[in-house]
Amino acid sequence: MPATGWVKLRENCFVNPFSIEFFYGGTPPSDGPVSPPPEPPLRLRAVQAVVTGRCNLMCTYCSARIAGGFKGDMDSATLDAVLSHSHPESLLLVTGGEPLLHPAAVRTLIRGWSGQSVLFTNGSLLDRGTAQFLKEYGTALVVSMDGFESEHNRFRGDSWKSAAAALDLARETGLPAGISLVTGPHNARSLPESLYGLLERFAPASFGVNIQHYTPGAFSPITAEEYSRIILGAYRFSLETGVFVDQVARRLLPIVTGHFRHRDCAAQGGKIVFRPDGSVSSCVNTAGIEEWGNRNPVNNPFCVACPALGVCGGGCTWDGIHLTPTGCGPDPRNCVWTLDLLRAVSKTVEERLPDSVVRPSRGFLTSLFENLCRRAGSPLAQSLGHGEEDR
Ligand code: SF4
Ligand code: SF4
Structure with missing residues (x-):
């Protein structure tokens, strides 16, 4: 890293990864921080309750199905243990299997939780009473939908129509809903264009455009370049429509706040997962609590000179x-799309910058991006269980 702290991002554009600033010109400024700020203390921000290991779909790429890791239904002692972590500033993520196969657990957790909550579902079992219950408690819904019917059904059984019905029901009842996609060979060709169609059809409040996680025995991801192309399209989609896209928003937030982003992975100490049998782990992919607290880019020699150091957080530890x-990581796919996205963001800033300005102020950056990465009051306008702070 040069002594000034500024790193070349592309022709005539430098970034200071410690203050999360851009500079447009041939010679970078001589001021600015030259090292990252201290890491904030680790804080439990998200509690994930896998209320059942059962699922009525068993999708091809599902890590829970392949690992066979989740067994049975969560009992009342474990529900109590989950609720002992209830805190107004903590996020509850209710998942499965298919969580609505154990509706009593879903209702117990949501009734007893004092912070925000989100239910992740394949949508097939959502009925009007449940939708109204979720709305009453301010819980948001995230429905898994990988695109339109032909793409979705390739990996997710014959389930598109029921997922669509759940999103329609959410819209009818005024329940905030997002769509979570897993990218893969089944839908890459239609992304990112299908985001526009899904927005028009279902009007979701948010999208998650997820890279496929490593899954022993069933890992068929698209290439890093292909995923990056989709994310750049999702960024343009977010800019044009104002819709929150989780993966994009996580990298935009430090540009808006000026706060260095140390961690992308909540399993480095920001999340606890309760499994149906009462055991706990750092992530649904791991069997127990991992000591991953130092696995962030600041502690990785591979990352120290990276222009994206302040916005990245290192991607998925698993x-x-x-x-x-x-x-030792990081996931090389994460580097490709994060750097491509940062370059695209720097171009957007440059295009919108008044002629005489070479170093955009935080206020200017905020005016461009704040509505894409944080909105008060909605669990669907923040990253769901990733990152360390939403300051
Ligand atoms: S980012 Fe962290 S919490 Fe999420 S899947 Fe990867 S290891 Fe698990
Ligand atoms: S993970 Fe990759 S993109 Fe992120 S800081 Fe490290 S080198 Fe840069």
Whole structure:
């Protein structure tokens, strides 16, 4: 890293990854921080309750199905243990299997939780009473939908119509809903264009455009370049429509706040997962609590000179461990799309910058991007269980 802290991002554009600033010109400024700020203390921000290991779909790429890791239904002692972590500033993520196969657990958790909550579902079992219950408690819904019917049904059984019915029901009842997609060979060709069609058809409040996580025995991801193309399209989609896209928003937030982003992975100490049998883990992919607290880019020699150091957070720790020969990470796919996205964002800033300005102020950056990465009051306008802070 040069002594000034500024790093070349592209021709005539420098970034200071510590203050998260851009500079447009031939010679970078001589001021600005030259090292990252101290890491904020780890804080439990998200509690995930896998209320059942059962599912009525068993999709091809599902890690829970392949690992056979989740068994049975969560009992009342474990529900109490989950609720002992209830806190007004913590996010509850209710998942499965298919959580609505254990509706009593879903209702118990949501009734007893004092912070925001989100229910992740395949949508097939959502009825009007449940939708109204979720709305009453301010819980948001996230429905898994990988695109339109032909793409979705390739990996997710014959379930598109029921997912669509759930999104329609959410819209009818005024329940905030998002769509979570997993990218893969089944839908890559139609993305990102299908985001526009899905928005028109269902008007979701948010999208998650997820890269496929490493799954032993069933890992068929698209290439890093293909995923990056989709994310750049999702960024343009977010700019044009104002709709929150989780993966994009996570990288935009530090540009808006000026706060260095240390961690992308909540399993580095920001999340606890309760499994149906009462055991706990750091992530649904791991069997127990991992000591991953130092696995962030600031502590990784591979990352220290990276222009994206302040916005990245390092991606998924599990993927970094399994997709690098040394197991030290980061996931190389994360580097491709994060750097491509940062370059695209820097171009947007440049195009909109008044002629005489070479170093955009935080206020200017905020005016461009704040509505894409944080909105008060909605669990669907923040990253769901990733990152360390939404300051
Ligand atoms: S980002 Fe972290 S919490 Fe999410 S899947 Fe990867 S290891 Fe697990
Ligand atoms: S993970 Fe990759 S993109 Fe992120 S800081 Fe490290 S080198 Fe940069």
